[in-house]
Amino acid sequence: MRSYSLIAPAKINLYLEIIGDRPDGYHELAMILQSIGLADQIDVHSISTDSIRVHCNHPQVPTDKSNLAYRAAELMVRQFPEAFAKYGGVEITVNKQIPVAAGLAGGSTNAAAVLVGIDLLWKLGLTQSELEDLGGTLGSDVPFCVAGGTAIATGRGEQLSPLPSLDNIYIVLAKYRSLEVSTAWAYKTYREQFGHSYIRDSDNLAVRANAVHSGAIVKAVVNKDAGEIAQKLHNDLERVVLPAYPQVLQLREVFANQEGVLGTMMSGSGPTVFALFESQQQAEQIKLQVREAIIDEDLELFVTRIITHGIKVVSSV
Numbered sequence: 001m002r003s004y005s006l007i008a009p010a011k012i013n014l015y016l017e018i019i020g021d022r023p024d025g026y027h028e029l030a031m032i033l034q035s036i037g038l039a040d041q042i043d044v045h046s047i048s049t050d051s052i053r054v055h056c057n058h059p060q061v062p063t064d065k066s067n068l069a070y071r072a073a074e075l076m077v078r079q080f081p082e083a084f085a086k087y088g089g090v091e092i093t094v095n096k097q098i099p100v101a102a103g104l105a106g107g108s109t110n111a112a113a114v115l116v117g118i119d120l121l122w123k124l125g126l127t128q129s130e131l132e133d134l135g136g137t138l139g140s141d142v143p144f145c146v147a148g149g150t151a152i153a154t155g156r157g158e159q160l161s162p163l164p165s166l167d168n169i170y171i172v173l174a175k176y177r178s179l180e181v182s183t184a185w186a187y188k189t190y191r192e193q194f195g196h197s198y199i200r201d202s203d204n205l206a207v208r209a210n211a212v213h214s215g216a217i218v219k220a221v222v223n224k225d226a227g228e229i230a231q232k233l234h235n236d237l238e239r240v241v242l243p244a245y246p247q248v249l250q251l252r253e254v255f256a257n258q259e260g261v262l263g264t265m266m267s268g269s270g271p272t273v274f275a276l277f278e279s280q281q282q283a284e285q286i287k288l289q290v291r292e293a294i295i296d297e298d299l300e301l302f303v304t305r306i307i308t309h310g311i312k313v314v315s316s317v
């Protein structure tokens, strides 16, 4: 095969607790990550020149070495020079549907798709765990994007424990098109404001990280109880993003005031806010109501659902 098309789903954070700081500058986390139906399409194919080329339909996404998809291809070239010599370069086309810098892991899922795509193109036969480990060197969210579904993520976010798949939960996502939040800024600001309350003893850190495994939201996920999951949504980064970005706070409040919303939360470092529903019909209805409540052409709204997979190959030629 010379070419693969892959679906690269976005994620939301059902739970994000910052439990400590780390000597490497990152934060120790306890999260529950969830794949959603909103996705980019990534095409990868072999080219005769020994180069990496990236194309993207979104004007704000770079196509040079700063693109995470490019960096994923570069990593594969470094790791597998013989396969690169045998199969040649790679051309990557990103059809971007996931909002950029939104807290939805858009770049991370593109990188995950490129790792999976090149593994197939070059017939490397890497295991999922090997792909996740490679992904972890590119970004904290990349291993989850390789795995997909529903998972507890600890460490920097790269240590995954799968949870039973959720289904039949519908989502409205809301994001102001022109509003972007830097992930590095969100963590740095959290550390400056709340760092004094961190646990610094590594044994206790491990205990806290393990606590999420038996936490209330995990029980709700295991019981597939959408109402209970929605009640237990949590994201520590809201503590810094909501005060700094009143528009995000407003979205949270507008969702919270709509009847039929099971729960609402900011995803990751924001600024996307999501709300959970028991039916697609309810989600579509609330999308209309939010559109009427906030008259602003900058506001993007999407209806999607929770899904059970990560990167998926849709065609090969």
Ligand SMILES: C[C@](O)(CO)[C@H](O)COP(=O)(O)OP(=O)(O)OC[C@H]1O[C@@H](n2ccc(N)nc2=O)[C@H](O)[C@@H]1O
Pocket (backbone or CB within 6 Å): 013, 016, 025, 026, 027, 028, 029, 031, 103, 105, 108, 138, 139, 140, 141, 142, 155, 156, 157, 183, 184, 185, 187, 188, 268, 269
């Ligand atoms: C906010 C989340 O999306 C929630 O899933 C992730 O924690 C961020 O994942 P990501 O974008 O893949 O993050 P990375 O590319 O690894 O890191 C971006 C920046 O976020 C900060 N960062 C990230 C993850 C982490 N556990 N602690 C951090 O402090 C670091 O400043 C880092 O420079």
Ligand SMILES: Nc1ncnc2c1ncn2[C@@H]1O[C@H](COP(=O)(O)OP(=O)(O)OP(=O)(O)O)[C@@H](O)[C@H]1O
Pocket (backbone or CB within 6 Å): 060, 061, 062, 066, 067, 068, 069, 094, 099, 100, 101, 102, 103, 104, 105, 106, 107, 108, 110, 111, 141, 183, 268, 269, 270
């Ligand atoms: N393939 C890519 N898709 C989107 N953005 C990319 C990509 N590669 C690099 N970027 C850059 O990365 C920045 C963050 O974009 P991205 O959409 O990955 O953020 P995010 O959804 O907040 O990620 P996360 O939830 O993992 O923190 C953007 O400003 C963009 O310029």
